Amino acid sequence: MNNEVQQRLRTYPLHVQQRLEELRSLIFSLATELNLGDVDECxxxxxxxxxxxSGTPxxxxxxxxxxxxxxxxxxCRTKLVDTFRELYCDTLEFQANRAIILPLNKPLPHHVIRQCLTLALTYQRCKHLPLLGA
Structure with a gap:
């Protein structure tokens, strides 16, 4: 883990650290599974x-x-959040065209977040497709 990122994660409350580390692990796992090369963490x-x-940050x-x-x-200049809203408006909460907002008191919707992260990690390949090819 990047030292700056590790130091930053330690500043969050423990229950938040666990959730962010869960997302981090999912990103690295998807990058490996999809053969996307090294993940730049900063x-x-x-x-x-x-x-x-192949993606967008x-x-x-x-x-x-x-x-x-x-x-x-x-x-916010990508079609990602608009696409996520179209696909998962009944499952996820959004902030404008820039963020997925996740409640700490609910389990992470793994299947849906996995799909969203996959689209972000492969955005350069699918940005021309309707609904990003989802």
Whole structure:
């Protein structure tokens, strides 16, 4: 794990750390499973960020001003969040065209988040397809 990211994760409450580490593990697992190459892990705007060559960056964070939620952030210039909203409006909460908002008091919807992360990690390959090929 990148030292800066590790230090940043340690600043979150323990229950938040666990949720963010769950997302991190899922990103690395998908990148391996899909043969996407190395995952670049760093801090962007003080938030853990993950990217591969075939995708668009994925950031994650928790904010004390909204303590019951954590979030996955995506480039607002992509079609990702609009596509996620079209596909999963009954399962996920969104913030404008930039984030999936996840409640800490509910289990992670693994299947849905897995699909969203896959689309972000392969965005350069599928951005021209209707609903990103989902």
């Amino acid at each position: 801090l962007k705007w003080g938030e853990p960020s993950y990217s591969v060559k 994925i950031r994650m964070d928790w904010k004390p001003k909204n303590p019951q939620y954590y979030a996955l952030y995506f480039n």
